[in-house]
Amino acid sequence: MSSIATVRPKTHDTGALATLRARWRLVSLLAVVAMWVLVWAFTRGEQTLAIQASDRTDIHGWFLARTTAIENADNVVTSLLAALSSGMDATLLFLQHLFTVPEYPRPYPQIGWLGALAIASLAAYAVAGWRQVLVVAPSFLLFGLLGYYEDAMDLLIVTGVAVAVALLIGIPLGIWMGHSKIVAAVVTPVLDVMQTMPSFVYLLPFSILFGIGPAVAALVTLVYAMPPSVRVTAYAVRGVSTTTLEATDSLGQNRWQRLRHVELPMAKRTIIVGVNQTTMAALAMATIAAYVDGPGLGQPVLEGLRRGQLGKSFVAGLAIVIMAIMLDRTTTAASTRSDRVARGDRDTGRVRTVALVAGTVVTLAAVYLSNSYTWANQFPEGVNIGDPISTKVDDLADWLRSDLSAITTGVQETFTLYFLNPVQDLVANSPWFVAGLAILAIAWIVGGVRALGAAAVCLAGIYWLDLWNNAMITLTAVLVATVVVMILGLAVGVWMGRSQVVDRSVRPVLDAAQTMPPFVYLIPVLVLFDANRFTAMVAGIIYAAPVAIKLIADGVSGVSATTVEAAESAGSSRLQMITKVQLPMARGSILLAANQGLLYVLSMVVIGGMVGAGALGFDIVYGFRQANFAGKGLAAGITIVLIGIMLDRITTYGARRAQSPGRATVRRKRLSLSRAET
Amino acid sequence: MTEVDTLPPNTADPGTTAALSVDGLWKVFGPRADKVIGTPDAELPRPELLKKTGCVAAVKEVSFDVAPGEVFVVMGLSGSGKSTLVRCLTRLIEPTAGTVTIDGHDITNASDAQLRDLRRHHVSMVFQHFGLLPHRQVIDNVAYGLEIRGVSKAERRKKAGEIVDLVGLTGNEQSYPDQLSGGMQQRVGLARALAGDPSLLLFDEPFSALDPLIRRDMQNEVIRLQEDLQKTMVFITHDLQEALKLGDRILIMRDGAIVQVGTPADVVANPADDYVRDFVSDVPRSHVLTLRYVMREPRPDDSSEGPIMSPDTIVRQAARAALASDHVVRVVDNGELVGIVDDDAILRIVVAEESVSP
Numbered sequence A: 001m002s003s004i005a006t007v008r009p010k011t012h013d014t015g016a017l018a019t020l021r022a023r024w025r026l027v028s029l030l031a032v033v034a035m036w037v038l039v040w041a042f043t044r045g046e047q048t049l050a051i052q053a054s055d056r057t058d059i060h061g062w063f064l065a066r067t068t069a070i071e072n073a074d075n076v077v078t079s080l081l082a083a084l085s086s087g088m089d090a091t092l093l094f095l096q097h098l099f100t101v102p103e104y105p106r107p108y109p110q111i112g113w114l115g116a117l118a119i120a121s122l123a124a125y126a127v128a129g130w131r132q133v134l135v136v137a138p139s140f141l142l143f144g145l146l147g148y149y150e151d152a153m154d155l156l157i158v159t160g161v162a163v164a165v166a167l168l169i170g171i172p173l174g175i176w177m178g179h180s181k182i183v184a185a186v187v188t189p190v191l192d193v194m195q196t197m198p199s200f201v202y203l204l205p206f207s208i209l210f211g212i213g214p215a216v217a218a219l220v221t222l223v224y225a226m227p228p229s230v231r232v233t234a235y236a237v238r239g240v241s242t243t244t245l246e247a248t249d250s251l252g253q254n255r256w257q258r259l260r261h262v263e264l265p266m267a268k269r270t271i272i273v274g275v276n277q278t279t280m281a282a283l284a285m286a287t288i289a290a291y292v293d294g295p296g297l298g299q300p301v302l303e304g305l306r307r308g309q310l311g312k313s314f315v316a317g318l319a320i321v322i323m324a325i326m327l328d329r330t331t332t333a334a335s336t337r338s339d340r341v342a343r344g345d346r347d348t349g350r351v352r353t354v355a356l357v358a359g360t361v362v363t364l365a366a367v368y369l370s371n372s373y374t375w376a377n378q379f380p381e382g383v384n385i386g387d388p389i390s391t392k393v394d395d396l397a398d399w400l401r402s403d404l405s406a407i408t409t410g411v412q413e414t415f416t417l418y419f420l421n422p423v424q425d426l427v428a429n430s431p432w433f434v435a436g437l438a439i440l441a442i443a444w445i446v447g448g449v450r451a452l453g454a455a456a457v458c459l460a461g462i463y464w465l466d467l468w469n470n471a472m473i474t475l476t477a478v479l480v481a482t483v484v485v486m487i488l489g490l491a492v493g494v495w496m497g498r499s500q501v502v503d504r505s506v507r508p509v510l511d512a513a514q515t516m517p518p519f520v521y522l523i524p525v526l527v528l529f530d531a532n533r534f535t536a537m538v539a540g541i542i543y544a545a546p547v548a549i550k551l552i553a554d555g556v557s558g559v560s561a562t563t564v565e566a567a568e569s570a571g572s573s574r575l576q577m578i579t580k581v582q583l584p585m586a587r588g589s590i591l592l593a594a595n596q597g598l599l600y601v602l603s604m605v606v607i608g609g610m611v612g613a614g615a616l617g618f619d620i621v622y623g624f625r626q627a628n629f630a631g632k633g634l635a636a637g638i639t640i641v642l643i644g645i646m647l648d649r650i651t652t653y654g655a656r657r658a659q660s661p662g663r664a665t666v667r668r669k670r671l672s673l674s675r676a677e678t
Numbered sequence B: 001m002t003e004v005d006t007l008p009p010n011t012a013d014p015g016t017t018a019a020l021s022v023d024g025l026w027k028v029f030g031p032r033a034d035k036v037i038g039t040p041d042a043e044l045p046r047p048e049l050l051k052k053t054g055c056v057a058a059v060k061e062v063s064f065d066v067a068p069g070e071v072f073v074v075m076g077l078s079g080s081g082k083s084t085l086v087r088c089l090t091r092l093i094e095p096t097a098g099t100v101t102i103d104g105h106d107i108t109n110a111s112d113a114q115l116r117d118l119r120r121h122h123v124s125m126v127f128q129h130f131g132l133l134p135h136r137q138v139i140d141n142v143a144y145g146l147e148i149r150g151v152s153k154a155e156r157r158k159k160a161g162e163i164v165d166l167v168g169l170t171g172n173e174q175s176y177p178d179q180l181s182g183g184m185q186q187r188v189g190l191a192r193a194l195a196g197d198p199s200l201l202l203f204d205e206p207f208s209a210l211d212p213l214i215r216r217d218m219q220n221e222v223i224r225l226q227e228d229l230q231k232t233m234v235f236i237t238h239d240l241q242e243a244l245k246l247g248d249r250i251l252i253m254r255d256g257a258i259v260q261v262g263t264p265a266d267v268v269a270n271p272a273d274d275y276v277r278d279f280v281s282d283v284p285r286s287h288v289l290t291l292r293y294v295m296r297e298p299r300p301d302d303s304s305e306g307p308i309m310s311p312d313t314i315v316r317q318a319a320r321a322a323l324a325s326d327h328v329v330r331v332v333d334n335g336e337l338v339g340i341v342d343d344d345a346i347l348r349i350v351v352a353e354e355s356v357s358p
């Protein structure tokens, strides 16, 4: 009894303090914004540091000189890079000669569609079970039916080679990181930055180092795709039961035996989850690598977008979606299956051996046929469903734009006029130091001193890179789109978090949506809306919504059942339950959702540079097209990275902060509830 | 076999070789842990030491010897340093100071290879949470120790099969750990420890995670194995009943230091301090105490017609005969009268017990 008496006032105090602090934070945020608006009203349009798209400054010239110097340099590093590039080229060309590119004097590639289909099916059976054959074989047929068999194979080759190398480096590195705290401390921040960098940003520096073509596509893909496998492997190795490690150590195993017999088998399943993530990241990057002339399905998508042939992009995008589903299903199935394989189930083991032998024979036959007969080599042209789909989509787009333009344009204009433009006016048309100070103040209020420091460094960098105004325009697009993402996330996330039935039906859709390469999201949006910044934002919203929804749903459903029960028995209404109990307790998850939302939107808004989103994305695209603007493009890329790091740091520190006082608030609530109960 | 290293030569006096000898063992967790030992700080209570230096003295200056074939129980409340102590014996945790000698071999200075050799051939351990390999069948879990020694597959499976039978797991060879109950899983843990035919077995609260009934079965299993195999055992527990049931001697720890070492009856009859008294207060004393602890000096006027008993007879077993006889019990050791037990002495024990647990 006495202990309760002493504890209660203390808890109450910290709770009240936390509430006060939260209130204070909100009030000061509003105050900062109000001040900003006030100052803006008098200084609007002054010192915005805006420059024309065709303008270049000294710093951009400096970058250009550096890139030229790198391109023309002749030293150990460059020859090493050249060797790397030509090695990759040779590997890719070898595989392309096998599957997609005829090697003179042969008119066709060595292995045609039938052989490839058989090989893929056999591989799927071997790593993921017979069910996956039912996913893989139809997928291959669909690539052919859609008319993109060669492009699909090229994309698979680039993705496959990149994934193989990424895993070859990433898994050992992850194991090392899992074993050594020092390595982890060194590698983790690098991975953090790599994973906050939008995929698009990787392209320009790689094309400066390696030129354009298949090799650079594979290299940039493997670098972009490696972090998840490193991180997940380290996590998996660290997660191996310490009791089991201790017990097996006590038997006198050496380090190699420990790794081989204990750690790897026990971490295997999780490591394959990392393989899945790396594969999906590689697919995303390999499609975007069409910008640097990477072969594969990204090419027709990009071509369609450039020429306004949406139908073409759509069909190629469909093939990408099919490939994404195929790869995701197969690697996921491989992960769940690995346990059963490790157990070597005896009966199925024998069936499996027989099936594998039979499958190998059939595959060899198919490979032979596809090598010798045209019908098995070239996918029959007669059965094409891609062209009709393409035409239908073009018609649909025309219809939407003409007959339905009242709605589509209406939505677009309302949003732009009443929401996007005012925000952009404030952020981008304030004098640079006013906007900068306001952002610093907001960073400080949300994330504390460390966020303030990070924001200051990033903003200084952005200022120095001479792209301040464009950065503010891009930042606006990101913020506005993220607001919509969060509204969606809260609505759907709370709904899912409160009902298992809803969760179970919505989650698979979100999971599927998350596996799609970002490139694909642009296409349907472009069918609806003209190419401009609004379109890119919509694509960004669709791209970012799933991850935000899932995080919020997990946060809400993670609120302990006892707390919910206590609140219920205290007579909370549904709204009270959501606003007073579930959302406050899920605060950390909500900020994490905002964090992920911001980064996802950022990467999409940047890709949108080529469909009229302008600002930094455009600067990068222009950097590819015009050699003279490579310096400016590079500066734009770094600016985007700085924006990403700034947003990431502010929200991460904010989320960390929200977690501790949040708990105190909740404790106080629970206490007052139990009091109300008695 | 790549491991050619063996343990350092046996340097101990052959006449007095203990199976295990621990001398001045310390384990301090934390920054600059070795600087704590030998300073006045080392004497501080744990919270103050932690506050002052950021270190935790998990094991403080522990010394004891275990004779071959002895079951030596270490007991103490949670956090008293038992697990740390037992892990220091094979350097699963590196001791901060002190020496450990097993079968006369100095463990504390052994190289990595020597240490592996020790763990492969001489000492095995059973863990509270089993620590089995989930992806291996029972038989291959049991054989794992042999596998890492380089024993061929056929041979190690044969040996493992025998051990599986020995611990009563016959028929479960092909099962996976998660298909077994907790008690069965611990039998696998026991079998794995026995498979290498070690001379010293270490147990860290092996049965604490099990249901009481299963726990009793497993304790009996250990007693049976001990009778058959005559291994030296160091057995950690926080359960006094278990300690009394299994132990030839009991070491009681508190906050890392030894409070008392003695036979079960010793500990129950003469608790060293309130900590131990608290521990043993619930024990049915008549089940543990022997006549040695309740007898008084013989007096000339004592009757010499009463029953004769050995000083190691447990009170409960003596009670019926003693109370039935009209004369006092004479306690005789090696043909010499060493003490007298009258009805009062027996009743004091039995009645006191009744009032504790009616």
Ligand SMILES: Nc1ncnc2c1ncn2[C@@H]1O[C@H](COP(=O)(O)OP(=O)(O)O)[C@@H](O)[C@H]1O
Pocket: B029, B030, B056, B057, B058, B076, B077, B078, B079, B080, B081, B082, B083, B084, B085
């Ligand atoms: N790795 C470690 N780092 C720091 N302190 C530890 C570590 N392992 C154990 N301790 C501390 O040492 C003390 C003894 O722990 P332990 O040996 O596990 O006790 P027992 O097994 O008797 O419950 C405890 O206070 C524990 O917190």
Ligand SMILES: [Mg+2]
Pocket: B082, B083, B084, B205
């Ligand atoms: Mg313990």
